[in-house]
Amino acid sequence: MHTLERIAIAGVPNSGKTTLFNRLTGARQKVGNWPGVTVEKKEGFFALRDSQVELVDLPGTYDLSPDTEDQKVAERVISSGEYDLILNVVDATNLSRNLYLTMDLKERTNQIIVLLNMLDVAEAEGIDIKAEQLSEDLGLPVVPIVAVDKKSVKKAITRIELLALDLPPHDSHATKAEVLDTVQKYAYIDQLYKRTVSERKNRNLNWTNRVDNIVMNKFLAIPFFLVSMFVTFWFAIGLGSVFIDFFDIIGGLLFVDIPGAMLNAIGAPEWLKVMIAGGIGAGAQTVATFVPVVFFMFLALATLEDLGYMARVGVVADRFMRKIGLPGSAFIPMIVGFGCTVPAVMAARTLKTRRDRFMTIFMAPFMSCGARLPVYALFCAALFGAYSGLAVFLIYLTGLFMAIFTGYILKNTLFKGTPSHFVMDLPLYHRPQIGAVFKSAWFRMKNFVRKAGVIVVAAVFVLSVLNSVGVENGKVSFGNEDSQSSILAYAGKKIAPVFKPMGISEENWPASVALFTGLFAKEAIVGTVNSLYATMDMTKQETPVTAGEGAGGVDVEGAITEAFASVGEGLAGIVGSFDVLGLGLIAEDQAIISEEIGAETAVLQHIAAHFTIFSAFAYLLFVLMYFPCLAVIGAARQEMGGYYAGVMAVYSTLLAWSVATLFYQIVEGHSLFYTLLSFTVLGMIYGGLHYISKKERKEIAPVFAPPIRTSCCE
Amino acid sequence: MSTSITLPNMLISKLYNVAGFTNEASDYSRKLHKMGFTPGTEVTLAPVKMSDPLIVQIRGGRVALRKKEAQQVLVKEI
Numbered sequence: 001m002h003t004l005e006r007i008a009i010a011g012v013p014n015s016g017k018t019t020l021f022n023r024l025t026g027a028r029q030k031v032g033n034w035p036g037v038t039v040e041k042k043e044g045f046f047a048l049r050d051s052q053v054e055l056v057d058l059p060g061t062y063d064l065s066p067d068t069e070d071q072k073v074a075e076r077v078i079s080s081g082e083y084d085l086i087l088n089v090v091d092a093t094n095l096s097r098n099l100y101l102t103m104d105l106k107e108r109t110n111q112i113i114v115l116l117n118m119l120d121v122a123e124a125e126g127i128d129i130k131a132e133q134l135s136e137d138l139g140l141p142v143v144p145i146v147a148v149d150k151k152s153v154k155k156a157i158t159r160i161e162l163l164a165l166d167l168p169p170h171d172s173h174a175t176k177a178e179v180l181d182t183v184q185k186y187a188y189i190d191q192l193y194k195r196t197v198s199e200r201k202n203r204n205l206n207w208t209n210r211v212d213n214i215v216m217n218k219f220l221a222i223p224f225f226l227v228s229m230f231v232t233f234w235f236a237i238g239l240g241s242v243f244i245d246f247f248d249i250i251g252g253l254l255f256v257d258i259p260g261a262m263l264n265a266i267g268a269p270e271w272l273k274v275m276i277a278g279g280i281g282a283g284a285q286t287v288a289t290f291v292p293v294v295f296f297m298f299l300a301l302a303t304l305e306d307l308g309y310m311a312r313v314g315v316v317a318d319r320f321m322r323k324i325g326l327p328g329s330a331f332i333p334m335i336v337g338f339g340c341t342v343p344a345v346m347a348a349r350t351l352k353t354r355r356d357r358f359m360t361i362f363m364a365p366f367m368s369c370g371a372r373l374p375v376y377a378l379f380c381a382a383l384f385g386a387y388s389g390l391a392v393f394l395i396y397l398t399g400l401f402m403a404i405f406t407g408y409i410l411k412n413t414l415f416k417g418t419p420s421h422f423v424m425d426l427p428l429y430h431r432p433q434i435g436a437v438f439k440s441a442w443f444r445m446k447n448f449v450r451k452a453g454v455i456v457v458a459a460v461f462v463l464s465v466l467n468s469v470g471v472e473n474g475k476v477s478f479g480n481e482d483s484q485s486s487i488l489a490y491a492g493k494k495i496a497p498v499f500k501p502m503g504i505s506e507e508n509w510p511a512s513v514a515l516f517t518g519l520f521a522k523e524a525i526v527g528t529v530n531s532l533y534a535t536m537d538m539t540k541q542e543t544p545v546t547a548g549e550g551a552g553g554v555d556v557e558g559a560i561t562e563a564f565a566s567v568g569e570g571l572a573g574i575v576g577s578f579d580v581l582g583l584g585l586i587a588e589d590q591a592i593i594s595e596e597i598g599a600e601t602a603v604l605q606h607i608a609a610h611f612t613i614f615s616a617f618a619y620l621l622f623v624l625m626y627f628p629c630l631a632v633i634g635a636a637r638q639e640m641g642g643y644y645a646g647v648m649a650v651y652s653t654l655l656a657w658s659v660a661t662l663f664y665q666i667v668e669g670h671s672l673f674y675t676l677l678s679f680t681v682l683g684m685i686y687g688g689l690h691y692i693s694k695k696e697r698k699e700i701a702p703v704f705a706p707p708i709r710t711s712c713c714e
Numbered sequence: 715m716s717t718s719i720t721l722p723n724m725l726i727s728k729l730y731n732v733a734g735f736t737n738e739a740s741d742y743s744r745k746l747h748k749m750g751f752t753p754g755t756e757v758t759l760a761p762v763k764m765s766d767p768l769i770v771q772i773r774g775g776r777v778a779l780r781k782k783e784a785q786q787v788l789v790k791e792i
Contacts, residue, residue, distance in 0.1 A: 063748050096773045097750055127774075182744075186752040208776075209761065216764045315767050315778040322780065328767075421742050421783050422767065423749065426776040 004084050004164055006054045008077060010105060011089035012098050013060035014308075014427040016117040016147040018042075020089055021057040022436050023153050031443045039073045040349070042443075048161055056083070062097065062425075064104040068352050079108045085164055086112045088140075089147070092122035092129055093428060095197060096189050102138065103185045111167050113160055114142045121430075126200030133196040141167075148433060208308075208428050215309070221316045228309065229335055232300045240293030240339075241370070245566035251288030253559040255281035270478040274468045275461070282464050283457030286520060287449060290342065290631060293370070297336060297343045298441035306432035311424055318422050324407035325419035327351070330360045334403065337367030341628055345635040346444070355415045358640055362410055362648055365628035366403035368396050371523040375623050378526050379616045382607035391617065399624055402655070413689035414647075414696075453634075460520055460630070463488070467517070489513055489532075501674040502622060502660040503615025511610065511619060521629045533606040618664035625656035647692065651685060658682045721779070721787035722768060724759045730789040732757055732772075742786055749777060757789060 011017035021029075025044025034041045042057040058077060059070035066072045078086060088105055090098040105112050116131055135142035141163040146152040180188065215224050260277035268276075304310045310332060318328025330351055337344035344364040351357045376395060380388035411419075470477045470485040477485075492513030496506045504511050510532030518525040611619065627633075627649050637645035658678040665675045718733040732755045735743035750773040751757070760769035766781040779787075 065748070067745075094773070094775045097775055100748065100750065182747040183752050186747075186750060186755070190755075212760065212762050212769065212776075216762050216769065218764050221764065311778075315764075315769075318767050318778075318780065421745065422778070422780045423745060423783075424767075424778040425749075426769065426778060 004048060004051065004053055004161070006056070006083045007085045007087060008056045008058050008083040009087045009089060010058045010074060010078065010101070011060060012062050012091065012094075012101055013425070015060070015089045015091040015098060017060065017089040018057060018440075019433060019436055020087075020115070020117070020145070020147040020153065021055065022439050023147060023150065024157075025055055029443070031447050034073045039069050048157070061101065063101055064108065069354075075108070078105060081109060081111075084111065085160075085167070087115055087160070088112050089115045089117050089145075092116050092119045093125060093127065095122075095127075095129065096186070096193055099138075099189045099192070100185060102140070103180070103189065106138075106140070107180075111164075111169075112140050113163055113167075114138065114140050115145045115147075115156065116142055117145050117147050119144050120146055121428075128198045130196050134192070137192045137195060211429055212312070212426075215312050216315060225313060225316050228304070228313075232304065232335075235296060235300050240296040242567055243292035244289050246563045247288045247291055248285065249559055249563040249566065251285035253556060253563075255284040255288070257559070258556070274465060274478050278464045278468055279461035280457055283460030284453075286460050287453045287457065287631075289521075290340070291445065291449065293340050294343050295441055295445045297339050298444045299437065301332075301336065301343075301347065302437045302440045302444075303432050306430075306437050308427045308429040311426050314424055315426070318424075322419075322422065324359075324404060325411045326356055326359060326407065327420055327422045327424075329422075329424065330356055333360050334364055334367050337364040337369060339370055341365050341367070341369045341632045342635045343444075345632060345639055348639065353420050355417055356420060358644060359407060359410050359415050361636055361639060362651070363403040363406050365632055365648075365652060366399045366406060366625060368399040368624055369522070371521055371629065372623060374523045375518075375525045376620055378529070378604075379607060379611070379620055382604040383611060383613050383616045391620075395620055395624055398621060398659075402625060402659070406651075406655075409686065409689065413686065414693045416693065463516065463520060466491070488516055492516060498657075499622075501665065501669070501671075501677065502618040502657070503612065503664040503669060504619060505610070508610040515622070515626070518623065519627055519630055521631070522623060525623060529607070530603050533603045612668060614664055614668040618660040621663055622656045622660040625659060626653045627656075628652060647689075651689070654681055654685050658685070718788040718790045721757070721770070721784040721789050722781045724757075724789060726759045726761050728758070729792045730757050731755065731792055733788040733790045735788060736786045740786065742783060746787065750775075751787065756792070 009017045009021055021042065021044065024046040026046075028046070029042060029044030032041050032043070033039065039059055044055050044057075046053055046055055056077075058074045061068075061071045061074050064071055064075040064078065066075060077083065086105060086109060088102050090102060102112070102114060114135070116129065116134070119129065119131075122129060131142050131144050143156050143159050143163070145156040214220055217224075256277050259281050260273055263273045263276060301310070304313075311329075313332055313335075314327070314329035316328070317331035321328045321331050330348070332350070333344045333347035336347050341364055344367070345361050348357045348360040348364065351360060373392075376392050377388075380391055384391045467486050467488040468478050469487050470490075489509075492515075493506075493509045496504065496509045496512045499512050499515075500506065510529055513532060514525040514528040517528040607616070628636075633645050633649055636648055640648075658681040661674055661678040662682075665671055665678065669675075720736075724730055732751050732753055734753055735746070737743060755772060757770060757772045760771050760776055762769045767778040768781055768784060770777050770779055770784075
């Protein structure tokens with residue numbers, strides 16, 4: 001008797017295995033990592049006749065050789081026999097490639113049931129498959145299935161239950177003697193194919209062909225790509241930002257105001273309020289504001305991927321990505337970076353090798369994200385006037401250039417090694433499964449909130465405590481947010497000399513304090529600059545702002561009304577505008593800008609007084625490049641580990657400093673010393689990366705190249 | 715036996731068979747082998763008007779390959 005308690009789904013990418021997984025488990029799934037690796041593990045449960053089955057979706061792989069992390073994980077799981085049954089989803093429209101994996105599976109276990117998916121699509125294309133013959137030739141049960149169809153899946157499950165009863169027990173050694181090499185396997189598949197498949201003379205690939213002729217045409221590829229990216233951004237950023245205020249307000253209410261009021265009500269001391277409401281609460285609120293953009297970005301990307309277009313983007317981009325030793329597919333995460341760097345870092349997961357993944361993550365933060373735009377807008381409004389558009393364009397361009405520069409540097413230092421080949425499977429286009437796309441976006445976002453969230457909350461906590469605590473005449477006080485007396489302001493003043501070479505005078509200390517708050521999220525720079533310049537005008541304020549509202553004074557109803565109103569306003573705004581990058585913001589006049597980004601006109605005068613055009617541009621260059629926000633570092637740590645995330649933070653900050661300084665000194669400062677100093681720092685960056693890579697190579701000593709042979713298994 | 719040419723020299727709309735690789739022991743050849751580029755397999759160039767990467771039709775699927783790397787693949791006209 002064969003009991004079914006744990007089942008694994010295996011299949012090549014795009015075979016429909018994830019569709020089947022979603023269909024079976026519904027909402028009862030969780031996304032985590034396989035132990036010890038960053039390969040995503042999707043688990044769920046579903047009910048059989050009289051038992052609960054644990055289901056796992058193995059990474060999509062074309063074979064089981066240990067070339068990639070994904071394949072290693074799949075191989076290990078299958079060979080171990082931990083699962084009572086392997087469901088091998090096979091795409092009927094691409095049978096021979098799919099059967100190669102089946103052959104690899106067969107060598108490792110005999111508890112396989114083949115699910116022949118997309119038979120309907122295959123038939124429409126003129127491919128006729130005899131399922132019984134296939135089953136006989138493979139020596140495995142074959143069940144036809146249409147994974148997108150609920151009824152078909154239900155029927156298939158009933159059959160699977162019956163068939164599983166007759167399966168022999170797991171034994172990975174039984175067939176070891178019959179292991180075949182690649183060529184033999186395909187020869188076997190070719191014979192089998194001839195017996196089981198009859199193909200119409202002209203297979204009807206025309207639909208995909210016709211679309212490809214347009215989207216990958218020599219002349220149309222780039223314009224089409226730009227248009228599709230534009231629509232993606234418009235959707236993700238536009239729709240996402242509609243909900244930012246909503247999440248900000250609701251998050252503020254739930255995590256800051258209500259806990260603050262509750263602590264007030266029980267008469268908690270000020271320091272506790274600062275820590276709970278102002279620290280942890282504000283951290284949770286920061287995470288909440290990321291949720292909508294991250295979600296819509298994942299949604300847009302999952303749609304493009306499901307459609308089959310993402311693979312084409314990779315092909316089009318390969319023409320220039322190869323110049324920095326990356327495959328075209330590495331361009332996809334970088335595009336995402338124009339929206340938000342956090343999902344960009346996470347999107348790098350799809351790349352095959354560690355080197356490609358890490359390089360892409362290092363490059364992604366230089367693609368100027370949406371959060372940096374308000375900062376540019378503020379400074380442009382104050383100083384650049386009619387040239388604002390040009391200035392912002394130059395900053396974006398510099399970002400792109402620095403990303404490529406980073407690619408070159410890393411290629412020669414930290415991530416040496418042979419660039420990977422570019423070989424990309426192009427799936428057939430098909431209609432995206434709305435449910436599956438939503439689910440994929442939802443789970444990815446949940447994963448992000450859980451993992452990156454912890455880091456963000458912790459960091460926001462520390463910074464806001466520093467922002468609140470003030471030491472004056474030996475007395476510690478709280479409630480000094482954004483004033484001159486907080487520790488943060490003190491530190492800002494102390495550190496101001498560091499920024500002197502890029503044109504920020506020491507009297508202009510608010511600008512350097514703002515760089516601290518910019519660590520949370522770059523748009524926070526606007527708020528800090530705003531309130532600090534305002535306090536410079538006033539004689540010292542006597543009434544400090546406290547973390548919570550006054551006792552019991554939380555306007556819950558008002559906040560909720562405001563939250564929903566913000567969604568309405570945002571939607572009204574998005575309909576008329578196709579202004580994806582928000583560049584329209586730059587072109588508007590001063591009064592409107594300061595209203596939109598919440599700055600006061602007096603602040604613009606302060607900026608104009610404290611900066612020259614060149615020092616402002618240098619400052620913006622620094623803002624563009626320095627320490628990507630904490631959420632990004634959180635995500636990078638999750639993907640690369642703390643060490644490389646740290647290297648990335650230091651690298652980008654030093655690079656930002658030297659580029660900003662170099663710019664300022666060449667155009668205005670004319671100090672030979674600082675010019676040489678910035679060159680020295682650039683040299684040190686290069687040397688440092690070189691040193692780290694050397695040390696790394698010694699520590700992780702011999703990384704064996706895959707053995708050279710044409711056979712695939714022992 | 716007709717002489718073999720490299721894959722990027724294939725003409726659109728003509729049928730070819732995979733003949734082998736310039737270096738059978740390379741990683742590239744290993745990778746493509748597993749994708750079904752085994753000797754005798756039918757291969758054609760997709761009628762997509764793009765010079766590089768090339769789109770190749772093989773075993774009912776489509777694969778994009780860099781022109782330069784694909785020089786390692788040898789094919790024979792049928």
